[in-house]
Amino acid sequence: MRQVTVELAARSYTIHIGTDLLDRLAEYLEKAGLTGRLALVTDSNVLALYGTTVLEMLSEAGNTVVPCEIGPGETSKTLDNAGRLYHRFLLELLDRTSAVIALGGGVVGDLAGFVAATYMRGIPYAQVPTTLVAQVDSSVGGKVGVNLPETKNVVGSFYQPRIVVTDVSTLRTLPEREYRAGLAEVLKYAVIADADLFQKLESSREAILARDHGILEELIERCCRIKARIVEEDETERGPRVVLNYGHTIGHAVEASSAYDRFLHGEAIAIGMDGAARIGAALGVTDPEFVDRQAALIDAYSLPRGWSELPVPEVMTAVAMDKKRAGGAVRFVLPSAPGCVTVRDGVDGRVVHRVLERIKEGAR
Amino acid sequence: MRQVTVELAARSYTIHIGTDLLDRLAEYLEKAGLTGRLALVTDSNVLALYGTTVLEMLSEAGNTVVPCEIGPGETSKTLDNAGRLYHRFLLELLDRTSAVIALGGGVVGDLAGFVAATYMRGIPYAQVPTTLVAQVDSSVGGKVGVNLPETKNVVGSFYQPRIVVTDVSTLRTLPEREYRAGLAEVLKYAVIADADLFQKLESSREAILARDHGILEELIERCCRIKARIVEEDETERGPRVVLNYGHTIGHAVEASSAYDRFLHGEAIAIGMDGAARIGAALGVTDPEFVDRQAALIDAYSLPRGWSELPVPEVMTAVAMDKKRAGGAVRFVLPSAPGCVTVRDGVDGRVVHRVLERIKEGAR
Numbered sequence: 001m002r003q004v005t006v007e008l009a010a011r012s013y014t015i016h017i018g019t020d021l022l023d024r025l026a027e028y029l030e031k032a033g034l035t036g037r038l039a040l041v042t043d044s045n046v047l048a049l050y051g052t053t054v055l056e057m058l059s060e061a062g063n064t065v066v067p068c069e070i071g072p073g074e075t076s077k078t079l080d081n082a083g084r085l086y087h088r089f090l091l092e093l094l095d096r097t098s099a100v101i102a103l104g105g106g107v108v109g110d111l112a113g114f115v116a117a118t119y120m121r122g123i124p125y126a127q128v129p130t131t132l133v134a135q136v137d138s139s140v141g142g143k144v145g146v147n148l149p150e151t152k153n154v155v156g157s158f159y160q161p162r163i164v165v166t167d168v169s170t171l172r173t174l175p176e177r178e179y180r181a182g183l184a185e186v187l188k189y190a191v192i193a194d195a196d197l198f199q200k201l202e203s204s205r206e207a208i209l210a211r212d213h214g215i216l217e218e219l220i221e222r223c224c225r226i227k228a229r230i231v232e233e234d235e236t237e238r239g240p241r242v243v244l245n246y247g248h249t250i251g252h253a254v255e256a257s258s259a260y261d262r263f264l265h266g267e268a269i270a271i272g273m274d275g276a277a278r279i280g281a282a283l284g285v286t287d288p289e290f291v292d293r294q295a296a297l298i299d300a301y302s303l304p305r306g307w308s309e310l311p312v313p314e315v316m317t318a319v320a321m322d323k324k325r326a327g328g329a330v331r332f333v334l335p336s337a338p339g340c341v342t343v344r345d346g347v348d349g350r351v352v353h354r355v356l357e358r359i360k361e362g363a364r
Numbered sequence: 365m366r367q368v369t370v371e372l373a374a375r376s377y378t379i380h381i382g383t384d385l386l387d388r389l390a391e392y393l394e395k396a397g398l399t400g401r402l403a404l405v406t407d408s409n410v411l412a413l414y415g416t417t418v419l420e421m422l423s424e425a426g427n428t429v430v431p432c433e434i435g436p437g438e439t440s441k442t443l444d445n446a447g448r449l450y451h452r453f454l455l456e457l458l459d460r461t462s463a464v465i466a467l468g469g470g471v472v473g474d475l476a477g478f479v480a481a482t483y484m485r486g487i488p489y490a491q492v493p494t495t496l497v498a499q500v501d502s503s504v505g506g507k508v509g510v511n512l513p514e515t516k517n518v519v520g521s522f523y524q525p526r527i528v529v530t531d532v533s534t535l536r537t538l539p540e541r542e543y544r545a546g547l548a549e550v551l552k553y554a555v556i557a558d559a560d561l562f563q564k565l566e567s568s569r570e571a572i573l574a575r576d577h578g579i580l581e582e583l584i585e586r587c588c589r590i591k592a593r594i595v596e597e598d599e600t601e602r603g604p605r606v607v608l609n610y611g612h613t614i615g616h617a618v619e620a621s622s623a624y625d626r627f628l629h630g631e632a633i634a635i636g637m638d639g640a641a642r643i644g645a646a647l648g649v650t651d652p653e654f655v656d657r658q659a660a661l662i663d664a665y666s667l668p669r670g671w672s673e674l675p676v677p678e679v680m681t682a683v684a685m686d687k688k689r690a691g692g693a694v695r696f697v698l699p700s701a702p703g704c705v706t707v708r709d710g711v712d713g714r715v716v717h718r719v720l721e722r723i724k725e726g727a728r
Contacts, residue, residue: 079447083512086443090514093685118482121509121520122600145485148447150454156485157521236486321457 002217004224006140007232011160015140015224019213021167025054025128026061029101032163034126037064037098039089041112043072046104046130049173054103066092070111074260077107077147079155085115099124099162105131105178106138106265110153113144117159127161130170132182133266136189136223139164141231152252152260158236166224168216181266183208183301184247188269189223191294192243193230195339197222198297205300243341246333247273250356253318257311263304270303271359273335278355279347280334290337306362315356316349366581368588370504371596375524379504379588383577385531389418389492390425393465396527398490401428401462403453405476407436410468410494413537418467430456434475438624441471441511443519449479463488463526469495469542470502470629474517477508481523491525494534496546497630500553500587503528505595516616516624522600530588532580545630547572547665548611552633553587555658556607557594559703561586562661569664607705610697611637614720617682621675627668634667635723637699642719643711644698654701670726679720680713 001018016028029035038058042051047069058065068088070076089098102112102125109127116125127139145156171179183201190198197219201208207215227244234241251272255263263271277294280286298305319330330347365382380392393399402422406415411433422429432452434440453462466476466489473491480489491503509520535543547565554562561583565572571579591608598605615636619627627635641658644650662669683694694711 079443079450083443086512086519087514090512090518118509118519118521120518121507121522143485145482148450148454150451154454154484155450155482157482158485 002221004221004228006160006228008160008235013161013163015164015166015228017135017166017217017220017224018168019217020169021165022050022054022128022170023057025165026057026063028163028165029058029099029126030061032126034099034101034124034162035061035063037066037092037094039066039068039085039092039094039098039100039112040103041068041070041085041100041108041115042103043070043076043105043108045072046108050103050130050170058101066094070108072107074107074147074152077111079146079148081111082115082118082146085112086119089115089119094119094123096120096123099126101126101128102161103128103130104134105129106134109134109139110144110156111146113142113159113161114146114156117144117157122159124162127164129164129166131174132171132179133185135166135168135171135220136182137185137227139166140224140227142235152255166220168213168220171211171216178264179211180301180303181264184266184270184273184298184303186219186223187294187297187301188244188246188273189226191273191335191338192246192333192341193226193339194222195337198338201297202293202300209301242331242343243333246335246341247276249319249330249332250275250315250359253315254307254310256318257314258307267304270298271305271307274298274305274362275355275359276332277335278358279332279351280336282351282355283334283344283347285334285336285342285344287337290335293338294335306359308360310356310360312353312356312360316353319352320349366585368585368592370524370592372524372599377525377527379528379530379592381499381530381581381584381588382532383581384533385529386414386418386492386534387421389529390421390427392527392529393422393463393490394425396490398463398465398488398526399425399427401430401456401458403430403432403449403456403458403462403464404467405432405434405449405464405472405479406467407434407440407469407472409436410472414467414494414534422465430458434472436471438471438511438516441475443510443512445475446479446482446510449475450483453479453483458483458487460484460487463490465490465492466525467492467494468498469493470498473498473503474508474520475510477506477523477525478510478520481508481521486523488526491528493528493530495538496535496543497549499530499532499535499584500546501549501591503530504588504591506599516619530584532577532584535575535580542628543575544665544667545628548630548634548637548662548667550583550587551658551661551665552608552610552637553590555637555699555702556610556697556705557590557703558586559701562702565661566657566664573665606695606707607697610699610705611640613683613694613696614639614679614723617679618671618674620682621678622671631668634662635669635671638662638669638726639719639723640696641699642722643696643715644700646715646718647698647708647711649698649700649706649708651701654699657702658699670723672724674720674724676717676720676724680717683716684713
């Protein structure tokens, strides 16, 4: 069992990482003060796998549990679904002494967290992530929200959970593709802040792909520790937190251009990280050797670096939109070495364009 | 010109109260750092009165103004309208460096503030209240939100504005009934914290009803000062802020039972304050003489204390719902003397019932 605490004064909380923690969820929630009326928000896949066990356990511990099921996948992260949850919370008489339990991946965590942040102007919630991407990234740091048809995550809040309970055993049931997409986020953390983790991804490929519990706990703890430190420094993303967007400028544009149904988020980020490194190399920020080393890792975990159908003009437009939103300059997080990135504003559009052409050709 | 500062560390802001301040709005916004792309959220009534002037002034000052019009009245404070505003903000390329200007009454301020709180996880906003109830109450303290069909204000955030610009001249155009409803909120502040203000309401009725600018500035400053101190002590309503709900337990139930279209909020609060004082008298908390003094003031400003169609069983149910939401006890804020209230949990339902019967009979 490993613990990471996010130190945010009155909003501090602990991330518990271990094996079979779901069996003791009631106990963890009680320690965090989350008892009574609990809304268990989860998707239909997770509900089928863990629903009965978790519902029974929480009820036996004396809680009144209100199961709230959403459909699986990114298309569930809507304002309409938030509206449905508010409605259900009202019907079930949830109040500020109640709590929300987000059991599932990033979609469940983001949506349930946003509803917790805004129902009665904020009620407590717990993150219980069951996918690798949620365990290493989205369950920590309080970024919650929903998508609009045009743009992902454009409506939301910064609203910290009271506790995060991360059971690596739940990764056993995760489809291979989603698991690998989660490893892209692990790679992101390695590049931005942990050279040792980068080496581990290189040296322990087999154990990692075998989902060895020991190594999983270690990877997740390292990522959470990095994220905790960054969030402590910059909870509302006014400055240093931007490094967490490594791979995201191109990654988001790739997701949007592919209508969010071709790539998983982690896959798009893998493409975006390869792209960012190549931009870095073109600008003299990134050692070409690092570009190759990172590309080898992306390949080793069967993540994509290219896309033959990449609509370059569309992606360029999306990057330009991003530009306007950062107040006038294209902003990229660029790697300089494993564990070390720099933020560069005003990257030349021609450099971006050349790298996008490379992504288009580079499809394996 | 009067100023009240709400001291909340990094979230502190100043309320500017004066005559013809709207003419210098661009200057105030600039001082608060709100320039560039500005979404001017307002309703069609306010737009017709001040829209052209404000738009021109803000544009001439070098801002890009995006006018966002909503329909007037409580029915506009919906999640759907929030969705429409998000969509428009996206189309107009508003980002975290942009700001929202809420020009209007409580509905505009609550809706625009909520959208500002949640668009891109929070962008800055200014409150520019144009009704008395907004100037003395809803524009200050950061409570923002929208209604659901079942319940008012059940979705929202605590999100402070960067500045409040209160121009008492805008009250000239306020319909008489709305103006009087705003005075109910002033009475609320007098009862909870300002015996001197209570006396002023008694002694200066004519000047107040004549909307004398000098006395208006004083009334608004006093109310804002009280609210600022309470909000500083308890920003997220975990404790002492509950006194601001004086008159609201019955008031909200009256609003809900009358489908929100018979009474203005202030009118319902007037009924609720009279009810709370009578409950207080029944419990020995409130001097019967105070009950009469407050009733005389409510009458003096032509506000209601009774309603012959009050559906007593429905209102009792609404109060019981309120009970469940406070975690098991009916909570009332009860006056003990002008400027002094106490919070009482677990008020006997029979006492509430008798007082509701009195409200039903007491219709003038």
